[in-house]
Amino acid sequence: MKIKPLLHLMTVSLAAVTVLSACGSSGGGSSSAPAASGSTGAGTTPAPAPAESAKPVTISFIHWRGEDVKSLTSIIEKFQTEHPNIKVDMQTMPSEQYQTGAQAKLQDGSVGDVFTSFPGAQFEALAKAGLFADLSGAPFLSSFNDTLIASGKKDGKQLAVPYQLVYNDPIYNVKLFEKLGLTPPKDWAGFLELCEKLKSAGLIPIAFAGADIGPGQFMNTMVMNNQPSDDIFTKVEAGQAKLTDEFWVKTLTQFKELNDKGYFQPNALGTKDAAAGALFQQEKAAILASGSYQLAQNKKANPNLEQKLLAPITVQAGQAKYEGVHTTTFMLAVNSKSKHPEEAKKFIEFLSRKDIAGQYANETGQNVTVKDVQYSSPELQVAAEWSGKKTIFQPRFSIANAENQKAVTNSIQAVLSGKSPEDAAKEAQAIVDQHIKK
Structure with a gap:
């Protein structure tokens, strides 16, 4: 038998396979977005970026804030520039419809890779249905005021991240x-x-x-x-x-x-x-x-x-325990059934950047839970004045x-x-x- 020529042929073939495999892992020349850098904003130390898919991926983002679409569209465009292989498809529903119909849309994972939740009854229902991916330990959590995102925790896990700080006062x-x-x-x-x-x-x-x-x-x-x-x-x-x-x-x-x-x-x-x-x-x-x-x-x-x-004071003078009501809401979450969880987390990480949260806040008129955001509008400053008052978390949302x-x-x-x-x-x-x- 001619063993040496055969061994030589096998060696050449293996080398060729190795080269082809290495080429295949590059995605056939498709570019992938660079890993996050110092642009993540103050207080955020990015974790090693999970590998983005070489193929373009579309994630679904659903929420109820139709009035925020203009600002969020601009933010999504910035995100897609930094992450060219991730496209974000945003859909909105009226708030009442969202509270009653969002869960059904999330069930199979085809909609709402990133979704929002109201605190209280909706949060409890979605948690019971197992639709929240656990975000505990995610590096972007350090960008948020820890106390203000506590309403997104359940059984010791950070299931959602409240993005908005609202004062429910007339x-x-x-x-x-x-x-x-x-x-x-x-x-x-x-x-x-x-x-x-x-x-x-x-x-x-x-x-x-x-x-x-x-x-x-x-x-x-x-x-x-x-x-x-x-x-x-x-x-x-x-x-x-x-x-x-x-x-x-x-x-x-x-x-x-x-x-x-x-x-x-x-x-x-x-x-x-x-x-x-x-x-x-x-x-x-x-x-x-x-x-x-x-x-x-x-x-x-x-x-x-x-x-x-x-806020109306419904008791006699001097008997009031609280001056008003606050809520941390618009709770950002990743669908546990999502086929693209890492890309979904990247989008939430992007929203948690101080500069991006500041853009969202000042363009939409919503105070946020992200730390060190500068508010430029008088309306946001009016709400910020209430941070020093004695307020209670929205009683209605304590109804599970x-x-x-x-x-x-x-x-x-x-x-x-x-x-x-x-x-x-x-x-x-x-x-x-x-x-x-x-």
Whole structure:
């Protein structure tokens, strides 16, 4: 047998295979994005970048903030320039629709490689469904204020990263208040007196979106000082307290009082968010029962507006525990069923950069949880003033069950439609009772 020529042939063949394999790993000449550098922003030490696919990858990003699309489109373009093999397909849904329909879209991983979640009931439902990838230990977490992203933790794991810091306090027209010699009151009697003066001046005291977001927003400041403990709604869901207890009946009674005295606009229950906002923007209403997230929209619609935040104090002077309400929301997450988890994490890492978070904040009018961001607009500075006040995390989002949360807000609508506070509370409690685990 001619062994030496055969061995020589095998050696040449193996060498050829090795060369071809090395060429194949380069992706056939496709360029890959460079690893992250010092441009990640202060406080962020990038981990070794996971290998990006040589082939172009498209990740889906879904959220409810349609008003942020212009800013996020610009940010996505910057991301894609740095990561040319990752394309981001952004989709938005109205907030109410997002809360009820997002989970179904996320189930098979084809939509929402990166998605957002509300805290509270939606976060709990998505966690129970196992749809959050664990982000614990991700280097980009160091870019965030640790305390402010705690609402994204569950069972010791960082499942989501809240991006926005919102103050869920009503907005008031500063110039109208100054013209009438009014200042934010310190107790319930003062708040009623304020509303009466506004009404007497021919203004709508409070623009209230009773048909959609109003009950869920305004309830937070209305109940914050009425509740006997910060975890009262947790106790309600555990069967240790009831909505028929004094704290909620009193809150419903105060809603009824505002409505009966004509301090909401006519047909408040039929008024949606945009219409309520328009009343305030057109200076027909002096107060808008929403939150800091709407400051920028109001200013855009009416550049002459001067706005600040005001929370009704529903107790006697000196008895208030809290001055207002805050929420960390727009919780960024990676879908556990995503086929491109590393690319999804790269996008969240990009959003966590101080410069990018600053762009998002100043373009959208949303305060953020990223550290050391500089705010340039007066509206963001107004919200930032509240960082030194004593605020409570949004009570509504302490309700873990979505049906219970709906029962609570529906009881407000029931009172405004004419039902007694006691009967409305009783009906809401009956729904909660159905969900209490025996």
